[in-house]
Amino acid sequence: MTALRITDLAALAGTTVRALRYYEDLGLLEPQRSATRARYYPPDTAAIARQIVDMRRLGIPVAAIAEALDGLKTDRPSLLENLLLRRREEMEAEKAIMTGLLEQARQATATRRSSTVAPGGAR
Template sequence: MRISELAREAGTTPRALRYYEEQGLLRPARLASGYRHYDPQALRVVRHIQLLLSAGLNTAAIAEILPCIPDDATVLAPTCPELLDALAVERDRITTSIDQLAGARAVLDRLIQAGARARDQF
């Protein structure tokens, strides 16, 4: 499939797909015309990239992780146990971020409630 088709299927932009390619995360074939051609597996790879980016991982970490996710059914390829420690560190970082965001939300909730009470008194 062409870049515009993959972008549409993945809910992203051709620019993002070119960035993933620049970072070594995607490797499309090149047609004689110079156009990129993505195989059907590219959609799965793009979805994994998007998920890992949304988790806050950088492209260098994603480049190490992607080869260890051979398909949607396998959790981690048996050849990649060395990633477990790094993944645990990333999970802990995400957990810390979640806790911090939950604390910020709690502060905002209190401010909103106090503001609503003050507004209702007038």
């Protein structure tokens, strides 16, 4: 694969050009520049951009993503793993809350339905 234009990278990462520029401003992505100053990206940038997009969709703050990605460049690759493990734990707790709320909603619906049924089954 050859160098990617920002529009191509956005399509591969499932995001917008604007979001990629924001990630650049934060130092999460580093474009290279052509002689005409046009942005281009090495092909391996697509995987990094996709990780960033996926982590944002999981609700991980950009500052935490930046720290974790920086850890990959240094001697602290476990930062990313720890970040993802923490988020998974949070999501599991959120799932438990959601399950409880859904059950309450179902019970409320069932109670409402049963209270509107007249004797003999007629409404």
